[in-house]
Amino acid sequence: MTGDLIVVGASVATTAFIERMRELGSGESITVLDNDPDAPYDRPPLSKHYLVDGDSEDIAVDWNGLDVELVRAEAVGVNPETHTLQVRGDDHRDHDLRYGRLVIATGATPVHLPIEPPGLAVLRTAADARRIRAQASGRRSVAIVGAGAVGVELASHLARQGSPVVLIDRAVGPLERLLAGHLADEVTDWLHGAGVVCRWRADITDISQIGDSWRVELADGERIEADVVVSAVGARPAVAWLAGSGLLTGDALLADADGRVVTADSVVADVYAMGDVVTRRRPDGRLERTENWAAARQQGMRLAEHICRAPRQPVPSPYFWIQVANRTIQIVGTLRPGARLDLEAANPDRRSALYRVRADGATAWIGVNAQPRIAKIISGS
Amino acid sequence: MTGLSIDQSRCQGHARCYMLAPDTFLIDEEGYGHVIEGREGAYQEEHVRKAVRNCPERSIKVIAPGPAA
Ligand SMILES: Cc1cc2nc3c(=O)[nH]c(=O)nc-3n(C[C@H](O)[C@H](O)[C@H](O)COP(=O)(O)OP(=O)(O)OC[C@H]3O[C@@H](n4cnc5c(N)ncnc54)[C@H](O)[C@@H]3O)c2cc1C
Ligand code: SF4
Numbered sequence: 001m002t003g004d005l006i007v008v009g010a011s012v013a014t015t016a017f018i019e020r021m022r023e024l025g026s027g028e029s030i031t032v033l034d035n036d037p038d039a040p041y042d043r044p045p046l047s048k049h050y051l052v053d054g055d056s057e058d059i060a061v062d063w064n065g066l067d068v069e070l071v072r073a074e075a076v077g078v079n080p081e082t083h084t085l086q087v088r089g090d091d092h093r094d095h096d097l098r099y100g101r102l103v104i105a106t107g108a109t110p111v112h113l114p115i116e117p118p119g120l121a122v123l124r125t126a127a128d129a130r131r132i133r134a135q136a137s138g139r140r141s142v143a144i145v146g147a148g149a150v151g152v153e154l155a156s157h158l159a160r161q162g163s164p165v166v167l168i169d170r171a172v173g174p175l176e177r178l179l180a181g182h183l184a185d186e187v188t189d190w191l192h193g194a195g196v197v198c199r200w201r202a203d204i205t206d207i208s209q210i211g212d213s214w215r216v217e218l219a220d221g222e223r224i225e226a227d228v229v230v231s232a233v234g235a236r237p238a239v240a241w242l243a244g245s246g247l248l249t250g251d252a253l254l255a256d257a258d259g260r261v262v263t264a265d266s267v268v269a270d271v272y273a274m275g276d277v278v279t280r281r282r283p284d285g286r287l288e289r290t291e292n293w294a295a296a297r298q299q300g301m302r303l304a305e306h307i308c309r310a311p312r313q314p315v316p317s318p319y320f321w322i323q324v325a326n327r328t329i330q331i332v333g334t335l336r337p338g339a340r341l342d343l344e345a346a347n348p349d350r351r352s353a354l355y356r357v358r359a360d361g362a363t364a365w366i367g368v369n370a371q372p373r374i375a376k377i378i379s380g381s
Numbered sequence: 382m383t384g385l386s387i388d389q390s391r392c393q394g395h396a397r398c399y400m401l402a403p404d405t406f407l408i409d410e411e412g413y414g415h416v417i418e419g420r421e422g423a424y425q426e427e428h429v430r431k432a433v434r435n436c437p438e439r440s441i442k443v444i445a446p447g448p449a450a
Pocket of ligand 1: 008009011039042044045047073074105106276277290291319322
């Protein structure tokens with residue numbers, strides 16, 4: 001195992017990276033490390049159909065034919081000076097691996113509220129999804145903290161399975177970050193229609209376990225009892241293992257548009273990063289990161305183009321989607337708070353709608369069950 | 382049944398399958414993907430494999446043919 005090119009994380013970005021490397025004719029040997037026994041797989045199904053049923057095959061991504069060596073191991077440190085990676089195997093023993101080039105694609109890990117007791121469920125991995133599926137089976141009641149994409153999808157899928165679900169967020173509505181405050185009333189109505197009880201502007205003062213069940217207390221005195229509590233308050237880049245490596249700037253792993261890791265004063269030789277783990281500096285100096293499937297793929301392809309010195313493909317508009325109460329919401333472009341929302345088309349029979357969102361001269365789109373129109377917008381026809 | 386099929390309950394209509402392998406997948410008027418009749422056996426073709434890997438919902442199923450009888 002002395003692979004010249006080592007990728008840490010059998011991730012969404014990694015699939016696209018290897019695919020593009022091979023398409024561009026690279027025959028370089030590629031070793032991928034991942035300590036998740038289910039990897040490689042796709043995460044979008046975890047809060048959708050995989051929550052309800054299915055086994056590993058229903059989420060697995062087939063790497064056959066891509067000529068990669070996949071090793072079950074955890075990366076625990078890097079020394080960029082000596083080009084070595086510290087790796088912990090199944091036997092819990094550490095050893096060093098020399099790399100020619102290193103690609104970091106470790107994704108993100110769930111964050112927790114300071115008030116959270118240990119033992120709350122989270123949803124990031126296939127094993128997490130199976131755990132929630134088992135805990136909520138038999139229509140057990142569920143309280144979900146956080147109404148971002150994961151919380152909202154979890155709520156609507158578990159409610160459809162017959163579980164009583166309470167969705168709690170301190171924001172004034174659901175999907176606040178993702179939809180930049182737009183369509184909050186509509187999404188709330190759809191959640192209600194699916195049987196989800198919503199608590200917005202909720203300030204959680206305590207979460208405690210009482211016997212076999214849980215109690216979530218809100219500042220207004222309400223007490224929500226549930227068999228299962230899921231924490232879905234967001235994720236942060238999985239960079240803890242890079243502490244002390246010299247690769248982090250503050251607590252962020254910065255990379256340029258091609259995926260080269262950069263520090264405050266230089267480009268780090270032979271170290272690259274892609275996907276949710278990456279933070280980028282915009283031209284105006286602000287830091288930004290992406291947490292979505294399409295961006296992870298784009299960054300994987302771009303890095304392969306950089307390494308193979310191939311022409312770069314243009315960066316497509318940002319794309320994200322969510323499934324809420326039998327509706328598919330698709331977002332193309334960047335939404336800003338306070339932007340103007342115009343209804344472009346609607347078909348009440350299909351419960352579909354297409355909105356054009358305009359701010360500062362830029363246009364973005366929100367589709368609700370409007371897949372054919374969104375497909376045209378994405379493909380630019 | 383062997384070959385390619387799309388699980389309609391999972392398909393979200395991202396049209397990625399169609400964009401990567403228009404000779405094998407089509408999109409219906411509601412935006413959902415389908416396998417073109419006669420192309421169910423095309424999984425071995427590289428661009429079709431790529432299309433399958435590119436479905437973010439894992440809705441495209443591949444059932445490998447069993448050992449020949
Ligand atoms: C439940 C859920 C639903 C989602 N739904 C959608 C959706 O509908 N649409 C959308 O656009 N996006 C969705 N996302 C986001 C999307 O899945 C992520 O943006 C995407 O997976 C990011 O890919 P990535 O390549 O950065 O890494 P990931 O896919 O996160 O993979 C990182 C890999 O690195 C491995 N790893 C981490 N640390 C180490 C280490 N030290 N050593 C070895 N291996 C390590 C992990 O085991 C993991 O396999 C969803 C995410 C979740 C959790
Ligand atoms: S890529 Fe997948 S989800 Fe998208 S249309 Fe094709 S089968 Fe459906």
